[in-house]
Amino acid sequence: MLSGFVQRERLADARLLFERLPEKDIVSWNAMISGYAQNGNMIEAKHFFVESPCKDVFTWTAMLSGYAQNGMLDEARMVFDEMPERNSVSWNAMISAYVQHRKMVEAEELFNVMPCRNISSWNTMVTGYGQAGMIDEARRIFDKMEDRDAISWSAMIAGYTQSGHGEDALHLFIEMVRNGARMNRSSFTCLFSTCADIAVLECGMQVHGRLVKAGYGLGCFVGNALLAMYFKCGSIDEAYIAFCEISKKDVVTWNTMIAGYARHGFGDKALEVFDLMRKTGTKPDEVTMVGVLSACSHTGLVNKGIDFFHSMHQDFGLKPRAEHYTCLIDLLGRAGRLAEAKSLMKDLPFQPDATMWGALLGASRIHHDTDLGKKSAEKIFELEPDNAGMYVLLSNLYASSGSWAEVGKLRVMMRDKGVKKVPGFSWIEVNNKVHNFSVGDTVHPEKAKIYAFLEELDLKMKKAGYVPSTKLVLHDVEEEEKEHMLKYHSEKLAVAYGILNMTPTRPIRVIKNLRVCEDCHNAIKCISLIENRLIILRDSNRFHHFRGGSCSCRDYW
DNA sequence: CTAGGGTTAG
Incomplete structure (x- = not known):
């Protein structure tokens, strides 16, 4: 009962219940500590920790992971050093704390000296190196493992995906199937995300088939990942079918749907979904509004977009963030309302960042405003001197107005700064x-x-x-x-x-x-x-x- | 009651 309240974030109820307990055993004390710790209230957690009459490994480890999950790495380490006894969970919690803070040197130090490593310890290290982009290190750990479970494989596959090695991810997936590894919902989620990333629809559909065969429904993350996969692979019809099959639609489901339609240029559909979302009583969040605004932007619904921007605060109690301002600048800019976009840039509640100037640069490209484009690009160069994409955009802007001398200067600048143009490539999946x-x-x-x-x-x-x-074309040629x-x-x-x-x-x-x-x-x-x-x-x-x-x-x- | 993987936007 107590931990039920804690898990459902009903901490006030948990506390009432706890106080009325005739006999408080160590487990009930620990439940309270971990309840507060996992909900980010380390003050109360510490309070219960100090008050608790006896402490075991669970008590100490709950405090340790509480500090770790709330960004208090030094405090976590102090708990770790002070605890009278440690089991493998405590060691793993401390390693995980370092991993979350991208301190892989410290993580590996602990990993190497811990008395007994279990599969979780190995998985944590693989995940850590993967998330830090150190994909070879991740693979080194992965290859040394004697046993691997579903999590080990997904961690390695996710590492490949997130570091832009989509094909390696799929190869590993094939190897995993060949090894007869059992897959759980998370492995599927991870695979869908990989297929989405490199847009391999046929492969994604095969994984979908395996999901059905394994008897998993579209609950939790899996359904949302499947939905996103179909959108990112360009198959709207399949995405819609998946959407209908997700019985418990959460805010991410709706957000994926709205953003998906928006990216495909079906702004009206996106707004229909947004309407439906509100009718079914799901509260929009910041991500929803990014989708809604970008739907308006890509469809040219300028005034509607401006209204939605204002309704964020008025109707949904959401504070517009930098992303939302960027959408608004983009919206005005695309529609040719450059003066309004420019004045919005001046009145921002914070310093404009490179993506905002980027939106303005894009707008000046569409509407052939070379001066504004040049100004925007200069700002971007100040903020991000290595942004190759911006050189290309500006170069095209000059080229389209025939300013070949400027194009030439840019090329020299790129060479001097060692900025390399990202080579363009395209792919298609056939059979x-x-x-x-x-x-x-x-x-x-x-x-x-x-x-x-x-x-x-x-x-x-x-x-x-x-x-x-x-x-x-970038050059002045015949x-x-x-x-x-x-x-x-x-x-x-x-x-x-x-x-x-x-x-x-x-x-x-x-x-x-x-x-x-x-x-x-x-x-x-x-x-x-x-x-x-x-x-x-x-x-x-x-x-x-x-x-x-x-x-x-x-x-x- | 303590540790490991996964979804949406830009």
């Missing part, structure tokens, strides 16, 4: 295999076929009235050569490969690591009409659904 393409790819085995097809397509497109927008370079952008190659190799009725899903360029965007619109295909492109910013010659972003991205 369970991922095909990668880079600009002007020369390594794909079917390149001859792809290029021939693109040439052929090019003629048809010219007949249909398509004019390449060569001004966005027109013909520029056009040639554009034709071979990675997203075009991936799309061509998809058309050549996929059943005509199926959508072509392509993922690009950077933002799609304007010319490719125009070209793919045209291709969707000529070839009568649905082409779904995920770029670093959002989704584009090309169909019948137009895009779901309505050229507004």
Whole structure:
């Protein structure tokens, strides 16, 4: 009963009950301590700790992990040093405290000297190195393990995913299946997140199949992860089905749904879901509002977005954070209301950050305001001198107004500062295999076929009235050569490969690591009409659904 | 009653 109250965060009830207990044993004292500790009230926890007539390992460890979980690392260490006896849980709690504070040296020191390590100790270290981005160290620990459980595998897979090694994550998944490891809900959650990250829909669907086979429902995190996976893999229909199957929808479920529709350019749908969410009595949080505002932004619902921004505080008691201001600046900027966006930047309750200037830079790119773009970019350079993406954006801005001298200066700046442009690449999954393409790819085995097809397509497109927008290419080169370079952008190659190799009725899903360029965007619109295909492109910013010659972003991205 | 993994936005 007591721990039931504690677990449901009904600490006041727990306390009343505790005070009326005729006999308070050590377990009831410990329940109170851990209750306060885990709810962040270390003052009360300490109070009960001091008052408790006798203390065992549980008592001390509850205090230790309480301090650790509330960011009080030094206090946690003091408890650890003072405790009269320690079991493996205490050791693991202390290691976990270091891990949470990214102090891997201290964590490994303890790990090496602890008297008996169990599987949790190993798992904590793998997780720690994974989260710290030290993926080789994580693997070193993982490889040394004698026994692995579901958590060990998920920790390692999650480490690969979160450090951008999606393919290694999937390989390890295959190895895990081959090893006959049992999977639990968390392993599935983790796998969905990996599939979402690198957008491998077919693989994700197979994992979904395994989830069903294992007899797990869509409760807790798994359902939400599945939902996010379908959205991030570009399959809205499957996402909707998953949404319907999640019986207990929590705030994350709704947020995923709203943000998902928003990223795909279906702002109206996102707002419908937001409406439904409120009708079913789920209280929106800050993340919800980021989704709602970005839905308005991507759909061009400017006034509605401004209203939602104000309603945050008035109707939902939420204080707008930096993210929300960024959305608002983006919203105004995209709609061409640059003056309002600029004045909002001046009246911010805090210093504008790089992403806000980035939103302004994006807006000035769309509306060809070179001066504002230049000013924004300079601010970004001050705040983030190594941001390669910003050099490219500014460079394109100059190029589009023909200021080749400025473009040249930027290139020199990039070289002097050692800023490297992130190479663009695109990929597509066909028959369970991922095909990668880079600009002007020369390594794909079917390149001859792809290029021939693109040439052929090019003629048809010219007949249909398509004019390449060569001004966005970074260099000042001869027109013909520029056009040639554009034709071979990675997203075009991936799309061509998809058309050549996929059943005509199926959508072509392509993922690009950077933002799609304007010319490719125009070209793919045209291709969707000529070839009568649905082409779904995920770029670093959002989704584009090309169909019948137009895009779901309505050229507004 | 104490330790380990997982979901949404930018």
